[in-house]
Amino acid sequence: MNALLEIKNVSLTYQTLKNETEAIKNISFGVNQGEFVSIVGPSGCGKTTILSMIAGLLKPTSGEILIENEKVSKITTNVGYMLQRDNLFEWLSVYQNVCVGIKINKNKNCLSKEQLIALIEKYGLSGFEKSKPAELSGGMRQRVSLIRTLALNPKILLLDEPFSALDYQTRLSVQNDIHSIIKSENKTAILVTHDISEAISMSDKIIILTKRPGTIKKIITLNFEKSLTPLERRENPVFNEYFKTLWEELQ
């Protein structure tokens, strides 16, 4: 079976008036349905660039990206993008925020109203449908942001450091929440992070990039028991070993 997402020999060079910068060089990897993959690497190594290309926001200079064997050539709702900040619209209620994408796509391939309400209830936001984002905690806001992304029923979720704006305590619990949501909805996700322990606690597979121009240094497959939550993984003795390996790779 072919992978859900395939990145084949992709390179990208940014052009500016002053110079050109090679951000990504000859990267290839695949992601299977239901897999949770993290991309780690030094800052400026092109992690976000990879996500932007998968989302169709940027075109690779060479190589190709396939989703279900189809070349990514424009932005589609196959891919849901979650950014560092939740970017909720302050003037809309929680429910209206969740519906933003649905309205834009005029209900095509989206979750139904009942499914949405079920999600809102399932992830502890019932009773807050009419609240404004300003009334929610950081963790709740990220959950709203995730449901807004899920509402378009994407095949692949792209997470661009979605927890880095949260304080440590909240971050741990939101990682747990988001991980369990993604797993229970059986979604495929790609997480970009600079936090090694975050990558280990959440993913099935970690891709380590080199300094700019980013190339793949190593891909590590994590062998945790499937049922472990990110918090439980952190308590597992294997966690520290993985941490050490990653730490050394990133030096």
Add this chain to the structure above:
Amino acid sequence: MKRLSLKTKKEKGSIAHQKFVKKEHLKTFFVHFARVFLLIAIIGVWELVAYLNIVDPFITSSPSRIIKQTVELYNSGSLFKHILTTLNETVLAFTLSTIIGTAIAIILFVITPLKRVLEPYLIVLNSLPKIALGPLIIIWVGVGTNAIVTMGILICVVITIINLLNGYLSVSNEKIMLLKTMGANKLQILTKLIIPATLPNFIATLKINLGMAWVGVIMGEYLSSKAGLGYLLVYGGQIFKLDLVMTAIVILCILSSVMYGIISIIEKIIVKKR
């Protein structure tokens, strides 16, 4: 502070808190009292010094003379003619410049190359004293209401465009990108994000615009007019009838405050609806 103390009033707290609330209420009351007192004092002193001939009421006029003048205008049937003329011109200039300005700002935002081309022109137009265009306006659109409204629009429209455009450009790129990843087109980005996100900026622009519209209309009436409060100001000045000038100024104060008040009410309704 005011809202806070009102909210806490319902649930009586400790004695210390009650004391605090009482103190805050007293402070607010004092501010209101001082405001009213200041107005009464100004009117009183003005009237008194004019009455005692410490200053020449021919030059300074006086509150009682202003009232007399107003009644006189009312009896001659021209009071409301002047008020309505100016009010009509101001509302027209304000509305038209808001519509035109918003439309241009949106076009410039959507068509980025056009914005880049026109930027220096906007800056020049913004710094140009619009009164300099007076002679041209009169020749091009004719004297009277046309010239006055045109002057009002010219004064408001550039600042409207610049303010709104800056607001649009300040919307975070991340939010725009987010909508793009959801498949939004430019129009949807505009209606779902840019316009609602910059609503507070739009209302602030309306408020500035209103003040500018008054400036433009009075300036226009200075240029050429047969009626209106600006006309009364010029006419009163020419025949040295300062009662008339002062009366026009007082009426202008009242009218512009009322219109500002109306916009504030609209703001409250819109913000609530959001």
